[in-house]
Amino acid sequence: MKKQDISENLANRVYLAIGSNLGNKISNIEIAKAELENYKIKILKSSSNYICDSWPDPSMPNYINIIIKIKTNLAPLELLKICHLIELKLGRVRSKKNAPRTCDIDIIDYDKKILNQKNNQLILPHPRMSKRNFVLLPLFELDKSWKHPKSKINIVNLINALPVKDLRSIKQI
Numbered sequence: 001m002k003k004q005d006i007s008e009n010l011a012n013r014v015y016l017a018i019g020s021n022l023g024n025k026i027s028n029i030e031i032a033k034a035e036l037e038n039y040k041i042k043i044l045k046s047s048s049n050y051i052c053d054s055w056p057d058p059s060m061p062n063y064i065n066i067i068i069k070i071k072t073n074l075a076p077l078e079l080l081k082i083c084h085l086i087e088l089k090l091g092r093v094r095s096k097k098n099a100p101r102t103c104d105i106d107i108i109d110y111d112k113k114i115l116n117q118k119n120n121q122l123i124l125p126h127p128r129m130s131k132r133n134f135v136l137l138p139l140f141e142l143d144k145s146w147k148h149p150k151s152k153i154n155i156v157n158l159i160n161a162l163p164v165k166d167l168r169s170i171k172q173i
Helices: 025-038 074-088 133-142 155-160 165-167
Strands: 012-020 041-046 051-052 063-072 104-110 170-171
Touching: 012 133, 025 041, 025 063, 025 074, 051 133, 051 165, 063 133, 074 104, 104 133, 133 155, 133 170, 165 170
Parallel strands: none
Antiparallel strands: 012 063, 012 104, 041 063, 051 063, 051 170
């Protein structure tokens, strides 16, 4: 039996959302996953790909989204910086809010921590995750017993609270 490294026991379990609605969307997501591993971030599980309307403007190109479960020793802000570097490497241009992008990586749940930075640089858990079909459905695929760290509402109830049109506008591919 392989002895576990002590730092491995201290690693944080984190859920990240990765999405793309420009270029080769699936390839962008796979490159983002590989880049995370280049930073010694261990991917434990990955959801299926989900296609859904662009939010909040469905006239924009459709998104492909996934959720991944990772293990990392990085602090939340360090992880956020790496996510932003990967987005940049994949050609993301930060223009207006919710503009189409080659890659978007969000920290959804960082080991159940609740964090609200004064400058809003990072809020944990992700403040709008419980209203987003493209987060909740792939997260449910990975962890059917997950509960929102702040509200303690389980994922099934969060999904059931989504509008029917949101549930109909997303498909696992």
